[in-house]
Amino acid sequence: MRDPGKESDPIGSLLALVSRGDVKMAGAWLDGAGRSLRGELVARAGALGATFPEDWAVLEGRRLLKLALARTQGAQIRTNPIARDESFSCVHCGRDAPKGGRRPRDHCPHCLHSLHVDIVPGDRAADCAGLLIPLRLVASPKGAMIQYRCARCGAERRNRVLDDLAVPDDPAALRGLAR
Numbered sequence: 335m336r337d338p339g340k341e342s343d344p345i346g347s348l349l350a351l352v353s354r355g356d357v358k359m360a361g362a363w364l365d366g367a368g369r370s371l372r373g374e375l376v377a378r379a380g381a382l383g384a385t386f387p388e389d390w391a392v393l394e395g396r397r398l399l400k401l402a403l404a405r406t407q408g409a410q411i412r413t414n415p416i417a418r419d420e421s422f423s424c425v426h427c428g429r430d431a432p433k434g435g436r437r438p439r440d441h442c443p444h445c446l447h448s449l450h451v452d453i454v455p456g457d458r459a460a461d462c463a464g465l466l467i468p469l470r471l472v473a474s475p476k477g478a479m480i481q482y483r484c485a486r487c488g489a490e491r492r493n494r495v496l497d498d499l500a501v502p503d504d505p506a507a508l509r510g511l512a513r
């Protein structure tokens with residue numbers, strides 16, 4: 335297991351771990367995590383409708399996770415999200431982003447911007463909806479990814495480069511990120 339504390343979005347990674355059923359592991363990790371990370375978990379789960387006792391800071395990691403998931407697991411954090419493929423008008427450049435087809439369209443093919451709408455990719459469970467600014471290209475086992483930072487909440491996200499669709503990511507825009 336990768337250490338969620340070393341990820342750019344530790345809480346997102348933690349929730350992804352939980353959504354795969356590794357609650358025990360995630361709880362153990364949370365026991366060793368600092369107070370600020372626990373606070374972030376409480377804040378993010380709270381925004382999704384979870385409630386915590388006043389002494390949440392001293393709770394066992396597993397208990398904290400259970401509370402975080404009690405209200406959110408079924409409704410918001412889908413354990414096996416179906417990635418949605420939807421067309422949209424880009425809020426950044428205003429151009430049309432058609433459906434991906436072979437793969438779900440999750441960012442604008444023209445300017446590469448995206449929206450912070452997912453916790454687990456494709457689930458549309460994030461309440462933020464801030465603009466995801468493309469920062470750079472990163473290599474991953476799944477292929478090239480675009481690293482994003484949310485302009486509203488600062489969360490970092492990655493989406494796969496979509497260069498093999500009918501309307502592929504603009505090569506010039508990708509080159510701009512690769513520099």
Ligand SMILES: [Zn+2]
Nearest residue numbers: 424427442445
């Ligand atoms: Zn755009």
Ligand SMILES: [Zn+2]
Nearest residue numbers: 450462484487
């Ligand atoms: Zn955000």
